[in-house]
Amino acid sequence: xxxxxxxxxxxxxxxxxxxxxxxxxxxxxxxxxxxxxxxxxxxxxxxxxxxxxxxxxxxxxxxxxxxxxxxxxxxxxxxxxxxxxxxxxxxxxxxxxxxxxxxxxxxxxxxxxxxxxxxxxxxxxxxxxxxxxxxxxxxxxxxxxxxxxxxxxxxxxxxxxxxxxxxxxxxxxxxxxxxxxxxxxxxxxxxxxxxxxxxxxxxxxxxxxxxxxxxxxxxxxxxxxxxxxxxxxxxxxxxxxxxxxxxxxxxxxxxxxxxxxxxxxxxxxxxxxxxxxxxxxx
Amino acid sequence: xxxxxxxxxxxxxxxxxxxxxxxxxxxxxxxxxxxxxxxxxxxxxxxxxxxxxxxxxxxxxxxxxxxxxxxxxxxxxxxxxxxxxxxxxxxxxxxxxxxxxxxxxxxxxxxxxxxxxxxxxxxxxxxxxxxxxxxxxxxxxxxxxxxxxxxxxxxxxxxxxxxxxxxxxxxxxxxxxxxxxxxxxxxxxxxxxxxxxxxxxxxxxxxxxxxxxxxxxxxxxxxxxxxxxxxxxxxxxxxxxxxxxxxxxxxxxxxxxxxxxxxxxxxxxxxxxxxxxxxxxxxxxxxxxxxxxxxxxxxxxxxxxxxxxxxxxxxxxxxx
Ligand SMILES: [Zn+2]
Numbered sequence: 390x391x392x393x394x395x396x397x398x399x400x401x402x403x404x405x406x407x408x409x410x411x412x413x414x415x416x417x418x419x420x421x422x423x424x425x426x427x428x429x430x431x432x433x434x435x436x437x438x439x440x441x442x443x444x445x446x447x448x449x450x451x452x453x454x455x456x457x458x459x460x461x462x463x464x465x466x467x468x469x470x471x472x473x474x475x476x477x478x479x480x481x482x483x484x485x486x487x488x489x490x491x492x493x494x495x496x497x498x499x500x501x502x503x504x505x506x507x508x509x510x511x512x513x514x515x516x517x518x519x520x521x522x523x524x525x526x527x528x529x530x531x532x533x534x535x536x537x538x539x540x541x542x543x544x545x546x547x548x549x550x551x552x553x554x555x556x557x558x559x560x561x562x563x564x565x566x567x568x569x570x571x572x573x574x575x576x577x578x579x580x581x582x583x584x585x586x587x588x589x590x591x592x593x594x595x596x597x598x599x600x601x602x603x604x605x606x607x608x609x610x611x612x613x614x615x616x617x618x619x620x621x622x623x624x625x626x627x628x629x630x631x632x633x634x635x636x637x638x639x640x641x642x643x644x645x646x647x648x649x650x651x652x653x654x655x656x657x658x659x660x661x662x663x664x665x666x667x668x669x670x671x
Numbered sequence: 672x673x674x675x676x677x678x679x680x681x682x683x684x685x686x687x688x689x690x691x692x693x694x695x696x697x698x699x700x701x702x703x704x705x706x707x708x709x710x711x712x713x714x715x716x717x718x719x720x721x722x723x724x725x726x727x728x729x730x731x732x733x734x735x736x737x738x739x740x741x742x743x744x745x746x747x748x749x750x751x752x753x754x755x756x757x758x759x760x761x762x763x764x765x766x767x768x769x770x771x772x773x774x775x776x777x778x779x780x781x782x783x784x785x786x787x788x789x790x791x792x793x794x795x796x797x798x799x800x801x802x803x804x805x806x807x808x809x810x811x812x813x814x815x816x817x818x819x820x821x822x823x824x825x826x827x828x829x830x831x832x833x834x835x836x837x838x839x840x841x842x843x844x845x846x847x848x849x850x851x852x853x854x855x856x857x858x859x860x861x862x863x864x865x866x867x868x869x870x871x872x873x874x875x876x877x878x879x880x881x882x883x884x885x886x887x888x889x890x891x892x893x894x895x896x897x898x899x900x901x902x903x904x905x906x907x908x909x910x911x912x913x914x915x916x917x918x919x920x921x922x923x924x925x926x927x928x929x930x931x932x933x934x935x936x937x938x939x940x941x942x943x944x945x946x947x948x949x950x951x952x953x954x955x956x957x958x959x960x961x962x963x964x965x966x967x968x969x970x971x972x973x974x975x976x977x978x979x980x981x982x983x984x985x986x987x988x989x990x991x
Contacts, residue, residue, distance in 0.1 A: 529987035560895050598894070
């Protein structure tokens, strides 16, 4: 164990100077390091490739805003409940400070954005999680927005499209977060009773309380390549059960192979697929 | 006979003294019964005192107590008869979940629940109460049977967490939990939930969506084990030994979750915890179940479902 730790820290320090050299004198956002292959990618080019690494195909994470731009008809998105924010029900240590910090970093009031939009001129209800806000974790606000989106979709009889990602239920709201699993899923059950289709798109990472509630019961599930999806992430599972997982465990492709998702689509294929689906699901 | 928890240390010492005195006086043929009775009284007072100011962490330990009654203990004490069913008709049978039907006095009911094992062998066989997808699907099969026949459903919740091994992922542990939540939210028969020990996050709530949610006094209900919470969050210096603080911050005890509006009713436990008097605990559970079912069975199904939806619809803390 100690030698492993040493190696890891040695790797870190060996890399730092290179990174500093690369970064010196350039604006922060000019270069982005690929999470998949560690290549430094020129951010202008990365924009054009929809944040997919041209070298290894890794799908870098998108902000909610980027995701919405990618999916819906240009300018069609009307956000609802923009300012909905948590009231910190447990007065949990440092939670208020964390919320303020993430709010500043992301410009979002919490980890979920929802509203109305059109895809291929078909009116839909759209919800997108914001991973940058506390790891896309689900507290009261995400729960409430998912519920409102599902209820609105049922009332308007418009398909619901949810881009699901995030680390799970948010610890800082304790049992209140756990209850969001129940209420969001109950809202999806009602949407099903109203016979309105619900399409989920899984983006990296899509885990725990989000995966084990409203996400995996969608009518149609599209996952992005390489996205980590599951009840627990591979590293957590390896530690908890002291086992070594084969590469590719708990990825989108793993779940496709086991019949748990309908398709794995590269990022630029998702919107065309949604347009086709909207044309069929009238 | 009884395993003592750290916060029960004064009680353990007193017990030792009493036992020692009993042995000594018996060996010497002396009669010190009045003295012993006084010590017993003192012990009861002390128990009352200690249990009147338990911390959330103390409750975590009680909820995980190896002698705590488990689902099948209550099933056999509460129901006149119970027939267990097995398997999800898809893959296999999960011993971490029990399901079946029985009689609550004269009334047919469906019962589901997590089941922990008592000795090491049974604990392993039951996977420490961590359910796999086929466990949740077996429970769902039983609940759908209850819906079909018009029998109420009673769920006993007691799990550290759902199983997250790769085999469980392969068979859709997430889907099985989500599916149970969706189905339980629309199940057209009353659903009563009793959290009897550990209400461990997603694994627990997969059997805990119902019309009336009860918790035994010393059980806990949490989004994450407090030790894991302490390890993850810098607010606790990422230090597992600060689990007791995390337990307090998470407000996971029965009374606290009731204050938060998550749980409808807390059932008092016998002095010293349910494991000190399982029969007394079982009769409290039985009486309460009968009373609550009498109320719920009067509602028509549409009203029942509307209330169930709104009950969970309300739980959240947000504003602008
Ligand atoms: Zn790459």
